[in-house]
Amino acid sequence: MKIEHLAMWVRDLEQMRAFYETYFGATSNDKYVNPRKGFSSYFLSFPDDGPRLELMQMPGILDRPTDAQTQYMGLAHIAFSVGSIAAVDELTEKLRQAGHVIAGEPRRTGDGYYESVVLDPEQNRIEITI
CATH class of the missing domain: 3.10.180.10 (2,3-Dihydroxybiphenyl 1,2-Dioxygenase, domain 1)
Structure with a gap:
């Protein structure tokens, strides 16, 4: 499946x-x-x-009651694996330079992931990870 x-x-x-x-x-x-x-x-x-x-x-589709930094029940984010720490950093910077919101700077998380969090044009959270 x-x-x-x-x-x-x-x-x-x-x-x-x-x-x-x-x-x-x-x-x-x-x-x-x-x-x-x-x-x-x-x-x-x-x-x-x-x-x-x-x-x-x-x-007629209703907006969800959220701002970019507040979390709500339901799907939380989409995660894209880009293959390396350098690729995470590079894509995050490319998105920043294009004016997109970086909601979480690149970092190593407590569970061992290396990731950043960006917002797409409609404020959906995207994790960029190795």
């Missing part, structure tokens, strides 16, 4: 697709549109053939 995909409601479908393509090497399928429901989505695939990420947009 494996996780086939995760899904995320987004406000700006095109901006979010471009973010994951630009910084995490995602490849998008063609946009799916259901005009009757006002639903649109992209499935993003990543270079490692792991789970895909479905970005979805539809009118």
Whole structure:
């Protein structure tokens, strides 16, 4: 058994697709549109053939009550393994230079991970790890 995909409601479908393509090497399928429901989505695939990420947009979806630093029940983050400490540092700095929020500086965690935490354009938490 494996996780086939995760899904995320987004406000700006095109901006979010471009973010994951630009910084995490995602490849998008063609946009799916259901005009009757006002639903649109992209499935993003990543270079490692792991789970895909479905970005979805539809009118009437409620925002979750959160700010970038407050945690709530439910999915907490997406983690991307980039292969090395240097790659974690490099991608974190690239995102910082592009104006994205670094919610956790690169560091060694108590359980032995080396990671940073960044926020995507819609304030979802992303761990960048070895």
